[in-house]
Amino acid sequence: MDYSQLNKAITAGEIASLYLIYGEEDWLIQQLIQSLIKAVIAPGAETLDLVVIDVAHQPQTLDTARIALEVKTLPFISEKKLVMLKNTDLFVSASGAGKAQTDENRKEIRDLITDLPDTTVLVFVETKANLSQKSLLSAFEKRGGIKAEIRIQDDRTLQSWVNVGCKSQRLSIDPEAAISLIDRCEGQMREIRTELEKLFLYLGWSGDKKITLELVDLVCRPDNRGSIFDLTDAISSGDAEKALQVLDLLLLRKEPVPLILFMLHRHIRQLLAAYTEHDSRVLASRMRLRPFVANKLRLQARRFSPHKLASIYELMFQTDLRIKKGLLNDLLGLELLLVEAASL
Template identity: 35%
Template structure:
């Protein structure tokens, strides 16, 4: 009998179990890294049902994340129907909502719960869910029956660096560390978004015949670097250049970035600079867990050196007051943001 897995595994643990064998009655996948979730799902489908039998033995049922969108009798019938000319039948459930709340009362759902926890050996389930409540009763019972559940989130920065570099290498290209780091940060570590940007880069380099991807190429070809814009804004603040800072702010607002979002980014940058100020060196910044990128650690260390601790603390305090003024209706978002930037540019 399979040993129960009584918790949500991470991506590496889930992959290790797949390498052991793909013999679990159900695979429950959740998390915000959709790229890896799709990879795991597709790997399971390909391994469990041969391509020539997928039309008959691979069933896909889509919901909207609520249990009520699922037809329990239909799913029960699919589970009980044996595979056709094959050993396995696989049912893929997308956004079933089975683990976001308790199952409704009634004989149909009672029968479904029994079936899900006592799946026939000829049937395996793959469930991809946006929301999974860790103490859900059905989830616990399916785990006890041998199901694997995994929460696949954004990956470690160093792993993403290696992944980006490897993808470029397969295309016969080289990418600088600064370029890779900037791409990862622009895409907020989303592998799907990174892949979309890389496809554009690969098309460009296939056309030009160039081989080395630099930061300049990332700036030219990829989505705008909002983090870089915030760095530039805080550079202007550090220099006390009110006109330049307000001009940069106008550019961000002209791009229809919400004032509250810019304010939040600026507050986060201020908090990061406070940590960097305490760390004093790029290596200590990395050791603190603030970032795993040497490129950005160096940028933070350099920028933090231009502020006093008192100045950064005051900026963070002003961010709080600006946020409060907007939420209580005393100021409009753009007005509060402009006042925040002007005050930040003034001497401490």
């Protein structure tokens, strides 16, 4: 089940006793949580009938006795009690010193799910859930649990969402401005919303009614991914001077040199993958990229030969090694890397 399906069911009052909500899009997950609270908990009864326990990715510390008590306690005012367990990591494989305790906690939670009373709605909210724990998942499914993976939304959906948000403020946004805004925030709706609020405040002051790319550049967070594309464009053209100018721009924004190195390394690795993959959709799925970014990568990869990309990748490895050995500082290493890469 995805966000739209689950949200529709909750809005229609179709409430299950057991949920596993997981994925990368935390803003949409939060919207679902609020919808569940509104649907299950009577107004004003949150302190009595709503229990939220955040395990903070430490499954070995899970207080199963307390959870069992909360689950089995009848609601005070609402028709059902809502117990929410966050970041339990029970649905992923455990390792390390706490594995034995985590396995024991998982078994107790599995037994609790099997005997879950009809007076309680139990919700697992996870950022990580590869569903590898078959015994727990089997108990979950036998009890009629609902699984919903909330993924980063595709570009078309995000652009539509941005347009609706702007129209609600009686504003318009240019398509290239919307795409740039989404890209700067890497598709994260919470981050996009924050940047939109900055734009709304600015336009409220200026009196303008349209969001342009120039305004996004002025008001919003820097377009670091776009700068990395510019950097590699300069390298592909053999223009070391242009590459150093883009680097100066990143440094002017106070971006840390290690972060720039990391972004460039990731970008070259993605270009290598893009060179051999002719379908943007497959590339997007394989590299966990949005289709818009995957298509840009494929187009840029054509400007390189596979030999040059491999040589740049090897050059980055050697630069990283020299920096870690203390043979040169990170900024000098990055500058030399750009000059050498452009000369290949």
